[in-house]
Amino acid sequence: MKRHLANIYRLGVKELWSLLRDPVMLILIAYTFTIAVYTSAAAMPETLNKAAIAVVDEDASPLSARIVSAFYPPLFMTPQLITQNEMDAGMDAGRYTFVLVIPAGLQRDVLGGRTAELQLNVDATRMSQAFTGSGYVQQVVQGELGEFVQRYRGSTQLPVDLALRARFNPGLEQAWFGALMEIINNVTMVSIILAGAAIIREREHGTIEHLLVMPVTPAEIMLAKIWSMGAVVLVAVALSLQFVVRGLLHVPVDGSVPLFLAGAALCLFATTSMGIYLATLARSMPQFGLLMVLTMMPLQMLSGGMTPRESMPEVVQTVMLLAPTTHFVELGQAILYRGAGIDVVWKPFVWLLVIGSALFTLSLQRFRKTIALMA
Structure with a gap:
């Protein structure tokens, strides 16, 4: 042995x-x-982090200003206000992952109860951010539109308080x-x-x-x-x-x-x-x-x-x-x-x-x- x-x-x-x-x-x-x-x-973080976003604001209204201000770090970088002519060149150069186009008359249509359309352009070559971020952008826009229509910013008080406790990885x-x-x-x-x-x-x-x-x-x-x-x-x-x-x-x-x-x-x-x-x-x-x-x-x-x-x-x-x-x-x-x-x-x-x-x-x-x- x-x-x-x-x-x-x-x-x-x-x-x-x-x-x-x-x-x-x-x-x-x-x-x-x-x-x-x-x-x-x-x-490669799983969550969205500092995604580059630009906004084409053709409405220039209080509603569009609320939507623009809703995008902030750490999920998004500070939105850049650009024109329609700058959008394609900026996405081709890879400067923006998301470009949100707010059409003229958005606030007027929303207050008048008429259907309004916004356009979200996504650079899908950035697969991780594109998949996760498009959902975030839609949630932000819908939330701001809903609060603006109700003329109230807040959340509904639920009868049940759900306390989230993440064990072993609190953050x-x-x-x-x-x-x-x-x-x-x-x-x-x-x-x-x-x-x-x-x-x-x-x-x-x-x-x-x-x-x-x-x-x-x-x-x-x-x-x-x-x-x-x-x-x-x-x-x-x-x-x-x-x-x-x-x-x-x-x-x-x-x-x-x-x-x-x-x-x-x-x-x-x-x-x-x-x-x-x-x-x-x-x-x-x-x-x-x-x-x-x-x-x-x-x-x-x-x-x-x-x-x-x-x-x-x-x-x-x-x-x-x-x-x-x-x-x-x-x-x-x-x-x-x-x-x-x-x-x-x-x-x-x-x-x-x-x-x-x-x-x-x-x-x-x-x-x-x-x-x-x-x-």
Whole structure:
């Protein structure tokens, strides 16, 4: 047993040295756990934020002035008053996402009970803001028109007072969700890439033949690659949580980080085994990349990290119970968002251990056959 552990340790150290000599992989690791995490949290907010809007006010009435003043930060930038001739040029240049055209005689028609029409022009190339913002603009305009007709600005007092309490994210900050989920998704992606690339690198450099003549077993070779690549990802995750999530994004992590890292280690045991299996199927890095795309898309989209599993078809929910990412997302969200302890997340831990053992056994059998063919 002591000799086996020594072989696994030394082979793992060799993998770390090989990784240090691979600048592309080092850049990938650094990018996915720094810039990718930050941009996922800050670059594409789900809510409308500082949308550029202009108004063509041909009515110049108190009603049109009320409508213009209803658009203000942080949802919209301060509206710019432009002419009809400036509208198309401004939208073509990308200066405005929304242009609201208020026709002449709007106030007269509204007070006279006649039908009035306003035109909202939307730059649909800015998909995120265009989809959300068009609804906001319609609500604002309808609200101002209704209050103007009633000659009263206020809200109807309801007999029931609804108190909204948002737990775990009181400000409904999208960055809190985006940053942590990006880390959880990147753990899967990077671990599969590193483990698979370690196998293919041995084959391309011809060092796999050296291993075949050494007194080491296929299980020792696999375990060495799993612990070394898994350790690299765990260190990157810990640093990203501390310096990017907590430091740059100021996202509070109230749960137990060691407990989350323990769950990540179990997930890494499964995903690195999966990466080794894919590498035994591929003959080159391009082929491995294609297999990665086919594997990562369902793992990330159907594991509950992007959309709740409850909204998916029941068949998909059942099948995805066999995926390690499903249980990793569950325990990651419970620990990092809600501060759950082991008494709450022990089931995902057990699932990850079972799935990881099954994937390791399957990958080991495939790896042995691959080595036997090389020999």
